[in-house]
Amino acid sequence: CRLLVSAFEGTARAGAAIASHRAANDKSLHVHEKEDNKGPQTQADLISQVVMVDSLSSQVPLDCIVAEEGEIENDERCNLLAKAPAVCVSLPTEEELQKVIPEEYRELTDRNITVFIDPLDGTKEFIKGSDTVPMAMLGICLDHEPIAGILYQPFLEKFTLGIVGSGCFQVKEGNLQPVSLPQSTENITITTSNSHFTDTIKERLQKLKPKQIIREGGAGFKVLSLLEGRASVYCYPSGGTSLWDSCAPEACIIAAGGMLTDCLGNRINYNMTERHSTENSEGIFATRCEKEAHSVLVNKLQ
Numbered sequence: 500c501r502l503l504v505s506a507f508e509g510t511a512r513a514g515a516a517i518a519s520h521r522a523a524n525d526k527s528l529h530v531h532e533k534e535d536n537k538g539p540q541t542q543a544d545l546i547s548q549v550v551m552v553d554s555l556s557s558q559v560p561l562d563c564i565v566a567e568e569g570e571i572e573n574d575e576r577c578n579l580l581a582k583a584p585a586v587c588v589s590l591p592t593e594e595e596l597q598k599v600i601p602e603e604y605r606e607l608t609d610r611n612i613t614v615f616i617d618p619l620d621g622t623k624e625f626i627k628g629s630d631t632v633p634m635a636m637l638g639i640c641l642d643h644e645p646i647a648g649i650l651y652q653p654f655l656e657k658f659t660l661g662i663v664g665s666g667c668f669q670v671k672e673g674n675l676q677p678v679s680l681p682q683s684t685e686n687i688t689i690t691t692s693n694s695h696f697t698d699t700i701k702e703r704l705q706k707l708k709p710k711q712i713i714r715e716g717g718a719g720f721k722v723l724s725l726l727e728g729r730a731s732v733y734c735y736p737s738g739g740t741s742l743w744d745s746c747a748p749e750a751c752i753i754a755a756g757g758m759l760t761d762c763l764g765n766r767i768n769y770n771m772t773e774r775h776s777t778e779n780s781e782g783i784f785a786t787r788c789e790k791e792a793h794s795v796l797v798n799k800l801q
Contacts, residue, residue, distance in 0.1 A: 509554030514653030638746025648750030661751030
């Protein structure tokens with residue numbers, strides 16, 4: 500339970516950093532392109548990551564944390580921590596979280612834990628001024644499977660928490676409120692990538708005979724589109740996303756009663772010792788369906 504408390508503290512601190520940087524001025528973002536065309540990075544990405552890792556450091560070893568921006572040198576880390584603003588949002592108490600954590604997850608000491616951090620999901624949308632897409636995401640894996648995820652939209656001061664085996668919740672004024680997964684219908688609305696949409700991807704998506712295709716930024720925001728009923732399928736049938744993009748959203752959608760796999764229908768492998776990279780090379784396929792109905796839709800994509 501202490502790990503989850505620290506995870507909330509970390510995502511809240513990250514959200515404060517994200518919000519304060521855009522509120523300052525455009526120059527404070529320090530935007531530059533990452534190597535290998537991996538998209539933009541801002542100072543908010545970096546500060547968000549160091550405060551999340553700092554919050555977790557008393558709960559898990561640093562080598563059990565996988566974060567998008569990689570290893571940050573100690574001097575730079577200290578400088579970034581010094582720029583982190585204070586947190587002004589209400590968080591759930593340890594007692595409140597204890598009520599929704601399944602018995603088997605309450606003592607995780609010395610167990611096989613990995614934490615995946617996306618310090619700022621939707622960086623492109625953040626730079627453009629979106630209030631809804633940007634979020635800090637933190638996913639917790641036990642024995643290489645996601646068991647908990649936090650999605651925090653700082654401009655909305657909105658947390659979504661998923662705990663597999665317990666449920667999905669929104670946090671309002673520190674209180675946990677259950678999220679009910681909207682019922683799936685025969686009319687399929689697909690949410691997919693906005694910035695990486697191609698004719699090839701469109702052709703594959705048409706195999707599902709969708710009523711509508713919505714192009715949106717951010718892996719976390721697309722899963723929220725499922726949880727909030729704007730879409731019924733999240734499909735991105737290509738490489739380009741990574742484990743930190745999928746871990747927290749996967750925990751949230753599974754906790755709510757849905758499913759997330761790659762576009763071949765396989766569960767995503769979070770075992771870093773068995774992987775050559777963190778990329779989800781076979782894409783992401785998420786639905787509001789249980790396993791059997793999810794598999795039917797995945798098979799239509801092939």
